[in-house]
């Protein structure tokens with residue numbers, strides 16, 4: 376897509392806590408961080424080692440006949456496998472045992488003990504592996520929310536979505552392309568909840584999604600050992616260029632009471648945002664009392680009021696000054 380603006384995610388070397396806190400975090404923009412000690416996982420985590428240490432613990436995985444996972448048409452199924460068996464399958468291009476087809480693709484986003492209540496925590500679900508990974512000391516440990524395994528077959532692409540907490544995505548093995556979009560581009564991403572309906576971000580159907588070209592595309596390729604800082608609300612789309620093992624760590628950057636308590640995934644909108652969205656729904660239901668032309672007019676006035684009252688002027692300038 377030639378007419379879409381493209382930006383490389385900035386890369387920072389030899390990042391320590393001070394550099395992160397002073398020069399990177401306050402910008403609220405994605406950044407690739409190199410040279411951060413992540414622990415022995417970088418040397419140790421071969422497929423066999425992971426399979427032995429992760430062992431027989433059952434994991435729920437996404438399985439798809441094609442590597443581009445499509446949440447709109449649900450082209451994947453959930454299945455359960457012992458972790459060791461899953462890792463062997465995800466690392467191979469062809470499978471002797473399979474659910475759908477010989478060349479099916481796998482994706483693991485690890486879950487908490489009781490997936491509906493508890494966030495994922497490597498220390499609890501994978502104690503044998505957790506000590507190999509050192510969580511970078513870039514946030515107050517009291518803000519820690521979850522640590523999540525992200526293990527993908529080669530070519531696996533995860534749809535564009537946002538999360539509501541700050542996030543460090545550590546790539547341990549395999550290269551991964553990540554494309555990100557600013558929260559300020561939300562209007563150009565054709566959202567369905569926390570996900571973008573534009574699945575093919577490289578050659579989207581511009582008749583269906585004409586405004587997608589207006590979204591500025593931030594891109595990076597993570598190498599093993601790299602960290603990507605993904606600030607809360609930044610949309611991200613990942614493409615595993617090889618079999619890949621990653622871990623992401625979410626932490627709360629808002630006061631703890633701002634978040635929905637029943638949110639093991641870290642992607643439920645903060646409570647105040649939820650209330651505001653519900654109020655919009657009520658306002659829209661009220662507009663339905665009017666005939667079409669009046670409804671249209673007052674809907675536009677609502678948009679203007681929202682823009683002038685709630686868009687941050689500093690952020691708006693960034694958008695205009697793209």
Ligand SMILES: O=C(O)CCC(=O)C(=O)O
Pocket residue numbers: 525527533538542544611613621623
């Ligand atoms: O690395 C991936 O596969 C997805 C990462 C992701 O969605 C996240 O870190 O929130």
